[in-house]
Structure formats: structure tokens, C-alpha cells
Amino acid sequence: MNARVFRDAYGVPQLQAGDPLALVYLQGLNAAQDRAWQLELERRRFLGTSAAFLGAEAAPWDIFARQARLADTAQRCFEALDDETREWITAYVEGVNHGLPGGSQRAPEFAETGLTLQKWEPWAPLGIWLAIHVLFAGFPTKLWRTHVARHLGDDALELFSSEGPHTAGSNGWLIPGSMTASGQAIVAGDPHRYIESPGVYQQVRLTCPEYDVLGLAVPGIPGLAHFGHTGSVAWAITNAMADYQDLFSEQLRRTSSGVEALGPDGWKPADVHTEVVEVAGYDAVEIELVETERGPVIMDGISLRYPPRVTSRLGFEVLPKLLRATTVADVDAALDGWVEPVNVVLAADTAGGLLHRTAGLVPRRHAANKLRVVPAWEAGHQWDGWHDPMPRATVDGPAVMANARELAAPLGVEFAAPHRSRRIRELVTERSDWSVDEMPHIHTDTFLGSATSILDLLADLDDLSPEAVALRTELLGWDRRMDAASTTASSYAALRKALTTRLADHFAILENAECPEIFVPWMDPLTHVSYALENLLSADLPDINVSWLAREALEEVAVRKPRPPWGETHQLSPLHALRGPVFAPDEEPFDLGLSGDHHCVMSTSSLPGLTDVCIRASAARYAWDLADRSASGWVVPLGASGVLGDPHHHDQLPLWLRGELAPVLGDLVREDRTYTQSVEGFGAVRIVEADPDRDLDLIHEWVTADRASFWGMGELSRAEIAATYEFLDSVPTHHVYLVHVDDVPAALLQTYDPQADPVGASYEIQAGDIGLHLLIAPGTPRPGFTGTLLKVLAEFVFLHLGHPRVVVDPDIRNTRAIDRFHRTGFTLGPEVKITQPDGTTKTAQLAFLTREQFLS
Structure with missing residues (x-):
């Protein structure tokens, strides 16, 4: 079978080849043709060379990538793979290398930045995966907790316990056949990530005589790591919110032979060398890279220990196994080899098999390691093997994964509030005859359970102005749905923002924490207050009159007229490395106003206290039907192409905004491969x-x-x-x-x-x-x-x-x-x-x- 490319009405590629190696080569070739800029940008990021064409804003990341030894770790992990998996990944990289010249000619960013192509290393996909996920487990939060404890004491740590502002979450649910009209299971959900242009997920179908799989690929990565449907089995993941990376405070000294680090067993040599980070428009930056027995030093006196660096494993052996899976047992067995990031997994097959488990490597170690920076020289903080077995649950009804403190509780410290998880369960259990085309009803639910913490404060306020009384009455009678057309939802968001900023003022002592620039977003008190608002409002804060703050906030918002609908300020703003637009110059832009909010099932996150603009939301939505794969649906925020002006650059955006899904197997047109x-x-x-x-x-x-x-x-x-x-x-x-x-x-x-x-x-x-x-x-x-x-x-x-x-x-x-x-x-x-x-x-x-x- 020669390689063939078909595309549906949305330009989604459906790739056919004669064997797995030819197919994965074609996947790499196609990714490079559709997403050339994205692929090369991600490669340069893991190498720590993006500032050479992006400028000073990218330098903090490049310095971190070098310090964390991402490229060297990726190469180690690649070399440790079995021969068959290395050959498979190499074939993908060959496809990328052969597709990039043509793809780069279509992508205007190359000319805009003067970026020239380089040949990809065979381990580049592993490096890209590391760079995307190294901050996934939120180890910078340990810098924040250490900072909080230093200024407010250990008891204050619980005040800010919540999912962090930069933690990637997801929704996922499995409806067993006993609750569907077809009698077969449905697996559905949506991963929540920063909405980037191009998007982090690429819809694709991969077909060869050995298998026929469709799902959501990560451009630059072969196979379908997170979401897939082989026809007889389907799987999906969410972030487990596990804690598997540690920070160590290091004592370093220079000797005549180099640098030494103090550990539990005394002073030991550290690996040291220097590298140069090129920065467009500025002088190059020379950095010293130090690695102790714990791990690479990523800031003054603090080292990072993370599983791939320790084990030379990422779990990429799993990827070709998933493509060959035909049953839940196959998926389960494959995921035993998964490493990073740590995920919660749901899967179902046509024979009635169901799966709900965690997958990945989580070290066993002292509880203090999970909370803060720990001293490298003290005994007791070393890693002592891995959590084994990883948590799993028997599926005897609907199963939900939404980053809450549930299945993965033994593996982490901070989890998402339970609102999304509870709401999904409420919705799923409303009926027992679900069909896959009704999944958007769950995807797009806008009920905001977390609103209770603020609304309850309002009920007891007295001596309010007439305007404030009227607004309170409106809010207490509100259905708590964050709909784009709702002015009440907008008023609630304005009240929340006003209350958040007032409350954050009481934690001004936490401002201006000293840290590398890349970690500044994790050290911002206003952001942490906004995400931990429920905890703070329910906590005993003897020096803060929360009711008075709520009164001031209510009075402030009550006099604002007119109040816009929520969607007018809650606008989608996709991230682009060059701040490129969503719409081409010759296009008529359309409204990007959104329904939803962070704690809604339709999770569209902003930074309350800072802005209503949304940069994190559903990076894709999917609904896998085990009765009939062709009835399944999917959608991404923009489109299949990463090229501005291409017809498929953002042709799925209207569907995504409305909460609708596109068919996974629509009418196909064979791509002219002249x-x-x-x-x-x-x-x-x-x-x-x-x-x-x-x-x-x-x-x-x-x-x-x-x-x-x-x-x-x-x-x-x-x-x-x-x-x-x-x-x-x-x-x-x-x-x-x-x-x-x-x-x-x-x-x-x-x-x-x-x-x-x-x-x-x-x-x-x-x-x-x-x-x-x-x-x-x-x-x-x-x-x-x-x-x-x-x-x-x-x-x-x-x-x-x-x-x-x-x-x-x-x-x-x-x-x-x-x-x-x-x-x-x-x-x-x-x-x-x-x-x-x-x-x-x-x-x-x-x-x-x-x-x-x-x-x-």
C-alpha cells in the first residue's frame, strides 16, 4: 500500500500506508506540512535555542531548558528505548525532516523571524514531550509554598491549597453500556490547556494493515498518546495532579577540581559546564550548568529531581502499543510502562471491558518533599522506589476524572476543587439512555458550583445602598450559569474580581518574591488568592474582615452601569509566539466571547483579579462511541492547519464556540499528492x-x-x-x-x-x-x-x-x-x-x- 492522504471537510488528515513504519513516517511528514512553525518552535524550545529568533522574552525559558538538561535527558531516554521503538520514532523524525522544507515555505513565521531549518535529531519528539510537560506537575508551587511558610508560617500553606493557576486539568467521563441507548460504553471529555495557535492537539486517523486508529495527536510526537479510538477500544486521560518532581536546596562549593555539593553522605563532585544562550537583538548569555546527585540546578542553590532524568525513561514504548490495542486489557498492559506525565486513564472496549486507573512514575519519599524545597544534605529526603501498584478503581457505574482529590489522591498534594467532578456526575446520572451525540450537553454545562462561597457572604450583609441591595437580590436569584449572554454572570465575575483584589492586599508581604523570571507567574499573590478564594473565604482569618471586604466589593460593582454580558469581557485570546492574530488580514473577525468559567464543566479559565480574558480552556473535545466509531465526534479550538490564511486554520472555531462536535469520519477527499x-x-x-x-x-x-x-x-x-x-x-x-x-x-x-x-x-x-x-x-x-x-x-x-x-x-x-x-x-x-x-x-x-x- 502506497502512502495516501485523505482529508475531510475540516482538513483533518486521514493517513494510509502499507505498514507501521511507513505510516509513522507519513504522520511526521504530514505534521511538518500542516504545522511546520509549531514543530520547529517546539524543537527549539527543548533545545533552549528559541530566544535566538524570538528575542529576550524567550531567554528565561531557554536558560531553564538548558539548566534542566532537557535535551540531554531526551537523548538518554531515546537511547534507552528498545530497538523497535527507536526505529519507529526515527521513521517519524525522517518524515518530519522531509516535510519541513515544504511546510516552512507555507508558514509566514519563518520569514518573519528569519528562522532557518535544522535537521531534527532522532530524539527530538522526546525532547518536545519533556518541554511541554516538565512544568505539568507544578514543581514551582514548591517555591511558592516555601516562600509562604517563610513569611506567614507553615499553617498558612493550607490557605492557598488549590490547583495552581498554571496547572493543566481536564474533564473525562465514562458512561457504561448499561446507561447508553446502544448498550455500548461512551468515553468523552476535554483536556484543558492554554489555547495556543496552532493548537496543542491535531486530529488524525492512522491506517495500515495492522491497525486503524483515530484520535488526538500532539504535533511533533508519533502516535496518539492521550486520546484514541481503535474501533474496538477507546481511551482518554486527564492530569492526575500527582506530585513526582522534587526541589532540593543545595550547598555548593568550588574546589581546585571543580564544584562539589553537600549531600547526606558529605561533599560529592557535581557535573559542571558552561553553555551560551543566543538572544536576538541582545548580547549572548553565558550560563554555568551544574548537576548534583539530586539533579540539575535550575536556580541559585536549588536542584530539580524528575523521573525521566533519574530513570532515562519517558514511556514512549507505550505509544506503538496503544495503536495496536484491541481491548481494555491491551491498553492497561501498555500503560504499565508509562512515565511522564502521570495521568488518570479511562478506557472501554466493545466486549464490555472498562478501565479506570492511574499511569506514570511517582517516587516514594518523605512527605515534606511534596510540599516545599527540602535540604539536600539532610537524610530522609532521598527517593525510595516508586508507588506500586498505581491506584485503580473498579468501574461499576459512570466514572469521572476531573483532577479532583479522588483516585489519584495518594499521589499528590493539591487537586482541583470538586465542582467539575460533582457536576459531571450529576449530569451523567440524570438518565440511563445516553447517546454520543448528546455529549455536548455535558461538555458545555455552565453551572458554577463555586459561586456559593461568595453568594453566601452576601446574604448576611446589612446597611447596603439601594443599588447594592438590588445587585445582591439579582445575584442571589441567579441560576449560577456563566452564560456568555448573561449580565448577571458578568456582575458576579466583577464582584469576584473586586473581592479578590481586596483580599490579596492583605497578603502584600508575599509580593516581589525573588526567583528566576520563568517562575514569576507561580509567585504572584493575587493569582494565588484568586484560585484559592474558596479556601480563604472559609478559613479563620482573624486579621481580615471578609464580610467587610465583600460589602465594599458589592458596593463598588453595584454602581457600575451599564454592566456588559459575560461574553463581552470573557473573550478567547489564543497564544501565539509572535502574538499573531487568529484572523487573516482579509477576513472579517467574529466574536470570540465565551460561556463558562474555571470551575464550570465548560472550563474557560481567566485570572480573576487580573483579567476576564480566557487563555486556558478545552484544547479539544471528544466523544468516543464504542457502538459505532463513525458516530464519534471531536473538535479543536482552531483547525487542522497551523498556517494563517489556510481554509482550515480556524474553520472549527465556530463549532468549538458553540460547543458542537465535528464527525470523526466525514466525507473524504483524497489529497492531490502530485x-x-x-x-x-x-x-x-x-x-x-x-x-x-x-x-x-x-x-x-x-x-x-x-x-x-x-x-x-x-x-x-x-x-x-x-x-x-x-x-x-x-x-x-x-x-x-x-x-x-x-x-x-x-x-x-x-x-x-x-x-x-x-x-x-x-x-x-x-x-x-x-x-x-x-x-x-x-x-x-x-x-x-x-x-x-x-x-x-x-x-x-x-x-x-x-x-x-x-x-x-x-x-x-x-x-x-x-x-x-x-x-x-x-x-x-x-x-x-x-x-x-x-x-x-x-x-x-x-x-x-x-x-x-x-x-x-
Whole structure:
């Protein structure tokens, strides 16, 4: 099967190839074509080289990435993989490398920044994964807690216990077959992340003879790590909110031989070297990188210990196993090898299997490690193995995962408030005949359970102005739905903001914490107060009159007129590294006002006290139907393409704003994979798939000519040739192309899967092999014509179609063809006898050319 790309009405790629290696190569190629800027940006981020083209704003991240040794850790993890997984990842990277030149030409950011392409390292996907998730577990919160304890004492730590403002959460739910109309399970939900342009998830379907899987891929990462449906089993994840990274306070000293760090067993040598971070428009920054026995030092005197650095494992062996999964048991067994990030997983299969478990590596260690920075020199803070077994639960009804203190409670410290989890359970248990097309009813629920903490304060206030009394009456009668059109929802948000800022003023002592710039967002008291507001309002705060603060806030908001609807201020603002717009210059923008709020099931997060603008929300929504995969739905905030101005850059945005899902298997259009290449001194080459009807006259003329005697079709009638090529067009294993040079038909190229051809019985087939037959058009080509054309065809087969090796089988008597292949770089194999479908026998000279040989 040659590689084929189909796209649905939203441009979502559906990729087909002959085997897993060819398919993952095609996935990398496609990702590079659709998301070139995103891929190269993420690669430069894990390398710590993004400031070289983004400027000073990116320098703090680059310094951290170098200090945390992300690139070196990724390489270690790659080298520790088994051979099969390394080969699979390498094939993806080869696809990326071959797709980036074309993809970068479409992405305007490359020209805007002057960014030039570099060849990807085989471990680049692992580095990208690390860079995306290294802050996922929120270790900077330990800097915040240490800061709070220093100024307010240990008892104050509980005041700010909540999911942090930069913690990625998600919703997920599993409805068992006993509660669905079909009798089969439904798995649905939505991951909550920063809404970026392009988005963090890419919808894709991956098909080869071994499996057929659709789901949400992370561009730059092969396979479908988080959300997938194989037809017989579907899975989804949320952030477990586990704590698996530690910070150690280090005592360092310089000696004549270098740097030493004090540990429980005394002074030990530390690894030290310097690197230079280039910054566009500024002088380069030289940094000293220090790594102790605990881990790399990421700020003055503080080291970071994280599982991939300790174990040289990320869990990427799991990715190809998930694609092959057919049952819940397969998914479960695969996830035993998962490392980072730590997730809660829901899965269901068509045989009734259900799964609810956690997956990942969480170290066993002292409880203090989970709370704050701990002294490296004190005994008792070392890691002592891993949590095993990881928590799991029997699924005997609807299962929910929404980052609350539930299944993963033994693994973490701070969890999401229970509002989303409770509300999903309430909604799911309303009925027992759910269908997959009703999942948006849950996705888009805007009830705000956390509003109670503020509204209860209002009920007891007295001596209010008439305006404040009227606003209080309105708020207490409110249905607590954060709908975009609701002015009451807007008033509530304004009241919350006013109360938050007043309360934060009482914690001014926590302002201006000293830390590297990258950790400043985690050290902001106003942000922490806004997210811990419920805790603070219910806590005993003897020095703070919370009721008085609520009165002041209510009076402040009550006099504001007019009050806008919630969606007018609660606007989506996707993040772009260059602050690029959502809409192209020639487009008419439309309203990006949102319903929902942080604690709603429709989680659209802002920073109360700072802004109503939303930058974190559903990075995708999905609903997997185990009764009929084609009935499943999905949507992303923008679109399949990362290129501004492309029709599929944000064509899903209206659906996403309305809370609707697109079908996962809509009408498909085969992507025109016409291959073109201009060769100086030779001409413009164009390779197109032949049409048996349109091109029959030309094909008949060529294959029946005397010079085509070795094709064995000279005696066939026009009708017989038509039937032959109609058959070849109908099967996925054989393909016929017309090769044009300067718009003149010049050659007939036929490719085939050796496993579906008699030649396959004559040698040991390797994964991804493709057979090739070439017929040069009648006429006398100019000197060097065939050799040059063969090089173009090799690029077409290796880079465009994505095959790692070509086999040819010219008749042993066709010495000119054999010599030509040999001179082009083919390695001659054995002479073999091949029995043709008509019973005749052909003695052939096999010859092979690999992609590596061709590109070397």
C-alpha cells in the first residue's frame, strides 16, 4: 500500500500506508506540512535555542531548558528505548525532516523571524514531550509554598491549597453500556490547556494493515498518546495532579577540581559546564550548568529531581502499543510502562471491558518533599522506589476524572476543587439512555458550583445602598450559569474580581518574591488568592474582615452601569509566539466571547483579579462511541492547519464556540499528492497518478511498443490493457503514475507492495519495501536523461511516499536497465525465478536501494 492522504471537510488528515513504519513516517511528514512553525518552535524550545529568533522574552525559558538538561535527558531516554521503538520514532523524525522544507515555505513565521531549518535529531519528539510537560506537575508551587511558610508560617500553606493557576486539568467521563441507548460504553471529555495557535492537539486517523486508529495527536510526537479510538477500544486521560518532581536546596562549593555539593553522605563532585544562550537583538548569555546527585540546578542553590532524568525513561514504548490495542486489557498492559506525565486513564472496549486507573512514575519519599524545597544534605529526603501498584478503581457505574482529590489522591498534594467532578456526575446520572451525540450537553454545562462561597457572604450583609441591595437580590436569584449572554454572570465575575483584589492586599508581604523570571507567574499573590478564594473565604482569618471586604466589593460593582454580558469581557485570546492574530488580514473577525468559567464543566479559565480574558480552556473535545466509531465526534479550538490564511486554520472555531462536535469520519477527499520538482538543466518534473480512462491511449501505445518487450504486454488488446490498469487502480497495493517533464509525458512509473506481488516470494521482504517498474516513453532521450529522472523518482518514492527501501526486478536479459539501476546506486541482489500470474516464469535480477544510501 502506497502512502495516501485523505482529508475531510475540516482538513483533518486521514493517513494510509502499507505498514507501521511507513505510516509513522507519513504522520511526521504530514505534521511538518500542516504545522511546520509549531514543530520547529517546539524543537527549539527543548533545545533552549528559541530566544535566538524570538528575542529576550524567550531567554528565561531557554536558560531553564538548558539548566534542566532537557535535551540531554531526551537523548538518554531515546537511547534507552528498545530497538523497535527507536526505529519507529526515527521513521517519524525522517518524515518530519522531509516535510519541513515544504511546510516552512507555507508558514509566514519563518520569514518573519528569519528562522532557518535544522535537521531534527532522532530524539527530538522526546525532547518536545519533556518541554511541554516538565512544568505539568507544578514543581514551582514548591517555591511558592516555601516562600509562604517563610513569611506567614507553615499553617498558612493550607490557605492557598488549590490547583495552581498554571496547572493543566481536564474533564473525562465514562458512561457504561448499561446507561447508553446502544448498550455500548461512551468515553468523552476535554483536556484543558492554554489555547495556543496552532493548537496543542491535531486530529488524525492512522491506517495500515495492522491497525486503524483515530484520535488526538500532539504535533511533533508519533502516535496518539492521550486520546484514541481503535474501533474496538477507546481511551482518554486527564492530569492526575500527582506530585513526582522534587526541589532540593543545595550547598555548593568550588574546589581546585571543580564544584562539589553537600549531600547526606558529605561533599560529592557535581557535573559542571558552561553553555551560551543566543538572544536576538541582545548580547549572548553565558550560563554555568551544574548537576548534583539530586539533579540539575535550575536556580541559585536549588536542584530539580524528575523521573525521566533519574530513570532515562519517558514511556514512549507505550505509544506503538496503544495503536495496536484491541481491548481494555491491551491498553492497561501498555500503560504499565508509562512515565511522564502521570495521568488518570479511562478506557472501554466493545466486549464490555472498562478501565479506570492511574499511569506514570511517582517516587516514594518523605512527605515534606511534596510540599516545599527540602535540604539536600539532610537524610530522609532521598527517593525510595516508586508507588506500586498505581491506584485503580473498579468501574461499576459512570466514572469521572476531573483532577479532583479522588483516585489519584495518594499521589499528590493539591487537586482541583470538586465542582467539575460533582457536576459531571450529576449530569451523567440524570438518565440511563445516553447517546454520543448528546455529549455536548455535558461538555458545555455552565453551572458554577463555586459561586456559593461568595453568594453566601452576601446574604448576611446589612446597611447596603439601594443599588447594592438590588445587585445582591439579582445575584442571589441567579441560576449560577456563566452564560456568555448573561449580565448577571458578568456582575458576579466583577464582584469576584473586586473581592479578590481586596483580599490579596492583605497578603502584600508575599509580593516581589525573588526567583528566576520563568517562575514569576507561580509567585504572584493575587493569582494565588484568586484560585484559592474558596479556601480563604472559609478559613479563620482573624486579621481580615471578609464580610467587610465583600460589602465594599458589592458596593463598588453595584454602581457600575451599564454592566456588559459575560461574553463581552470573557473573550478567547489564543497564544501565539509572535502574538499573531487568529484572523487573516482579509477576513472579517467574529466574536470570540465565551460561556463558562474555571470551575464550570465548560472550563474557560481567566485570572480573576487580573483579567476576564480566557487563555486556558478545552484544547479539544471528544466523544468516543464504542457502538459505532463513525458516530464519534471531536473538535479543536482552531483547525487542522497551523498556517494563517489556510481554509482550515480556524474553520472549527465556530463549532468549538458553540460547543458542537465535528464527525470523526466525514466525507473524504483524497489529497492531490502530485509531486513536482524543477531540476536545473533538465526541466520541470511532475508526477501524477494515472487515470485508466483518461490515459489509456497513451499507456496502450507505450506498453505495446517494441521497446517495451520486457513488460510482456505487446500482444494484449486495448481492452485487455484497459482491464489490467483498471484493476491496478482499484487495489491499494499497486499504483500507476505518469511522469511529465516540462509538461510532456516522459515515463510510466508503477509501484507495488512486494507482499502483494509475485516478486515477494523470491526474497526476504523488509517493512516498508516498495517495488518499482519504470518505462521510459518512446523516443530517444537526451544523454543523462534516464539517470537524472531516476534520481527524481527516488526522491519521490523515498521522501514523498515515505518508503525506506526500493526493490526492482528487471528481466535478466535487460542488461541496459540493470546497468542503469546499478549506476544510480542500487545494490545488486540475487538472480531469481519469478512465476507470473499467467504461469510463465521470468528470471530477474533483483536490486535494492535504501533511503539512507540515496541520501548519503
